[in-house]
Amino acid sequence: MSGKTLYDKLWDDHEVSRRDDGSSLLYIDRHIVHEVTSPQAFEGLRLASRKPWRVDSVVATPDHNVPTTTAERAFGVEGIADPISKIQVKTLDDNCDELGIVEFKINDQRQGIVHVVGPETGACLPGMTIVCGDSHTSTNGALGALAFGIGTSEVEHVLATQCIVAKKMKNMLVRVDGELGKGVTPKDVVLAIIGKIGTAGGTGYAIEFGGTVFRAMSMEGRLTVCNMAIEAGARAGMVAVDDITLDYVKGRAFAPKAEHWSLAEKNWRELRSDDDAVFDEVVVIDGSDIQPQVSWGTSPEMVLPVGGSIPDPALESDAVKASGYSRALEYMGLKPGQAIKDIAVDRVFIGSCTNSRIEDIRAAAAVVKGRKKAASVKEAIVVPGSGAVKLQAEAEGLHKVFIEADIEWREPGCSMCLAMNADRLGAGEHCASTSNRNFEGRQGYGGRTHLVSPAMAAAAAIAGHFVDVREF
Amino acid sequence: MKSFTTHTGLVAPMDRANVDTDLIIPKQFLKSIKRTGFGPNLFDELRYLDTGEPGRDNSTRPVNPDFPLNFERYQGASVLLARKNFGCGSSREHAPWALEEFGFRAVIAPSFADIFYNNCFKNGMLPIVLSEADVEQLFQEMYADEGYSLTVDLAEQTVVSPKGNRYAFEVDAFRKHCLLNGFDDISLTLLDSDKIHAYEDARKNTKPWLFGAVSQ
Numbered sequence: 121m122s123g124k125t126l127y128d129k130l131w132d133d134h135e136v137s138r139r140d141d142g143s144s145l146l147y148i149d150r151h152i153v154h155e156v157t158s159p160q161a162f163e164g165l166r167l168a169s170r171k172p173w174r175v176d177s178v179v180a181t182p183d184h185n186v187p188t189t190t191a192e193r194a195f196g197v198e199g200i201a202d203p204i205s206k207i208q209v210k211t212l213d214d215n216c217d218e219l220g221i222v223e224f225k226i227n228d229q230r231q232g233i234v235h236v237v238g239p240e241t242g243a244c245l246p247g248m249t250i251v252c253g254d255s256h257t258s259t260n261g262a263l264g265a266l267a268f269g270i271g272t273s274e275v276e277h278v279l280a281t282q283c284i285v286a287k288k289m290k291n292m293l294v295r296v297d298g299e300l301g302k303g304v305t306p307k308d309v310v311l312a313i314i315g316k317i318g319t320a321g322g323t324g325y326a327i328e329f330g331g332t333v334f335r336a337m338s339m340e341g342r343l344t345v346c347n348m349a350i351e352a353g354a355r356a357g358m359v360a361v362d363d364i365t366l367d368y369v370k371g372r373a374f375a376p377k378a379e380h381w382s383l384a385e386k387n388w389r390e391l392r393s394d395d396d397a398v399f400d401e402v403v404v405i406d407g408s409d410i411q412p413q414v415s416w417g418t419s420p421e422m423v424l425p426v427g428g429s430i431p432d433p434a435l436e437s438d439a440v441k442a443s444g445y446s447r448a449l450e451y452m453g454l455k456p457g458q459a460i461k462d463i464a465v466d467r468v469f470i471g472s473c474t475n476s477r478i479e480d481i482r483a484a485a486a487v488v489k490g491r492k493k494a495a496s497v498k499e500a501i502v503v504p505g506s507g508a509v510k511l512q513a514e515a516e517g518l519h520k521v522f523i524e525a526d527i528e529w530r531e532p533g534c535s536m537c538l539a540m541n542a543d544r545l546g547a548g549e550h551c552a553s554t555s556n557r558n559f560e561g562r563q564g565y566g567g568r569t570h571l572v573s574p575a576m577a578a579a580a581a582i583a584g585h586f587v588d589v590r591e592f
Numbered sequence: 593m594k595s596f597t598t599h600t601g602l603v604a605p606m607d608r609a610n611v612d613t614d615l616i617i618p619k620q621f622l623k624s625i626k627r628t629g630f631g632p633n634l635f636d637e638l639r640y641l642d643t644g645e646p647g648r649d650n651s652t653r654p655v656n657p658d659f660p661l662n663f664e665r666y667q668g669a670s671v672l673l674a675r676k677n678f679g680c681g682s683s684r685e686h687a688p689w690a691l692e693e694f695g696f697r698a699v700i701a702p703s704f705a706d707i708f709y710n711n712c713f714k715n716g717m718l719p720i721v722l723s724e725a726d727v728e729q730l731f732q733e734m735y736a737d738e739g740y741s742l743t744v745d746l747a748e749q750t751v752v753s754p755k756g757n758r759y760a761f762e763v764d765a766f767r768k769h770c771l772l773n774g775f776d777d778i779s780l781t782l783l784d785s786d787k788i789h790a791y792e793d794a795r796k797n798t799k800p801w802l803f804g805a806v807s808q
Contacts, residue, residue, distance in 0.1 A: 136791045141765035159625035204623040222808050255683040271685035273714035281781040320677040355706045376801035384801050419610050540619045559614040565643040
């Protein structure tokens with residue numbers, strides 16, 4: 121019999137029961153909650169006179185709706201100008217207060233984007249099953265955990281039963297061998313993977329990211345890659361536990377201490393695929409081939425190396441794909457053959473659950489230092505992923521680097537990644553964005569998103585158009 | 593939960609691949625704390641020529657005459673015919689809520705994104721996977737025949753065209769069972785409470801760090 125994959129091990133460890141029809145009851149260790157996808161779940165619980173199964177498994181923080189300007193944030197929830205957003209954030213506060221759920225409220229220093237806060241506080245740990253009503257929950261798989269997004273009905277189900285009903289997915293290994301070139305970041309790696317396998321390439325699979333590139337990658341880089349597993353269609357992405365994982369987790373506020381740490385560490389060391397494990401699908405990429413990436417269309421798979429040119433739909437043989445390309449080019453206001461480097465940028469957004477951790481802020485600051493935002497760029501904002509990231513960056517003086525370059529330094533939240541708050545693009549504006557989705561209207565009605573790494577976004581802010589950060 | 597057994601209804605097209613949940617229901621409508629009220633803003637950026645906002649009266653907004661769901665022939669449609677990777681992107685259940693409230697009971701596509709697919713079943717709506725060739729065939733028949741309708745039979749796991757052609761589809765036994773009977777799956781899971789407690793008790797012994805660690 122062949123060995124087990126990391127996913128097999130995590131699944132087996134959490135299976136409460138398996139039914140005759142092939143579905144399983146899977147136990148959930150950590151449930152992260154934010155304001156957008158939870159109110160209807162709490163309401164459902166209340167209507168059925170049910171209580172949460174295990175309150176200590178739940179951690180909440182508002183992130184999608186919170187304003188990021190210091191002026192608006194100064195007055196807490198009451199300061200939120202949009203009355204509908206305010207009600208949603210208040211509703212989360214009320215639900216958590218009523219049920220005794222731990223919540224990092226709007227101006228708590230631990231508040232931030234759920235997928236930044238979970239790992240950084242140690243609320244999310246290796247070996248856990250982690251769910252949240254948010255597709256980017258896959259981020260947490262970087263810890264060697266099984267983490268995936270769920271809908272609101274499932275949020276209610278997990279609150280009520282501590283379990284979800286699920287069917288096991290298939291195993292995919294994405295192996296990136298060799299070494300990354302200078303200036304090539306985890307964001308470029310995951311965009312290149314999506315460009316290769318497509319946005320539905322991982323549908324029905326749990327993806328394990330392996331190979332020398334991931335073994336050498338920092339924990340924050342791994343979080344960036346697993347974050348976008350969902351953009352490759354996979355609900356869950358994960359990386360095996362190693363010293364880098366353990367060093368990252370140790371000492372975090374909610375991480376195990378003393379004898380619990382020794383016990384946990386012993387357990388977590390097993391969280392890797394066995395040498396003889398068999399995957400249903402294996403994708404191999406040479407890391408040294410990966411270039412800094414820029415997305416040009418309205419799906420994350422529409423992505424190219426920065427030196428590339430916009431493809432011609434007329435040369436695409438698949439009719440559905442060709443019409444998708446044509447529609448994307450029309451929406452994006454681009455022409456076939458146009459060089460990526462010739463695309464002028466109107467706004468720059470550095471932030472989101474993909475790229476708002478301290479390493480991302482440092483990478484952007486390193487490019488910006490001593491330079492100025494191009495006058496043609498209307499606005500460039502840096503939105504740290506959490507209060508903790510903001511504090512750390514300020515302690516390192518990074519905020520000053522941005523402010524001196526005419527780049528705004530904001531308060532933590534999801535911000536312009538999905539534009540539920542006031543941070544958004546105007547129609548027709550091109551944005552160099554470190555977020556995860558370039559869908560139509562995602563960053564604002566008619567907005568045109570180009571997904572890039574923090575360093576590439578920072579370089580675009582200075583140059584006013586896309587540039588190869590390696591030559592910058 | 594609403595049940596689904598058989599359904600016959602007018603078919604409307606969403607003829608593009610990778611329709612994401614941002615397109616199905618844009619983010620500004622996700623600020624609602626209710627489960628209802630999303631239907632009028634389904635595909636908002638395609639249906640209307642201006643930007644929608646929550647609370648706006650949609651009847652006074654300029655309608656996009658080129659968007660098929662606005663065509664006279666598709667009014668009252670309850671089966672949506674779509675292309676591959678339908679429902680990709682965000683986990684928002686507001687997407688199936690909006691489709692359901694608009695009047696759709698079934699969506700047919702060559703493939704769906706996992707979370708969206710799962711969310712449909714929680715809302716009495718059936719996502720049906722047929723081969724790309726079959727979906728193409730249905731698109732052609734639908735475009736050629738105004739008033740084209742399909743019959744979906746969940747128990748039989750078939751889609752039947754007006755000509756009587758039958759297309760078989762797969763569906764998980766558990767999901768089928770819940771949807772046919774309109775079962776509330778929380779109640780079903782709670783029938784296994786003893787097993788969950790037993791699992792949890794064992795876990796407290798073997799992995800004690802997982803319990804009670806988080807505090808305000």
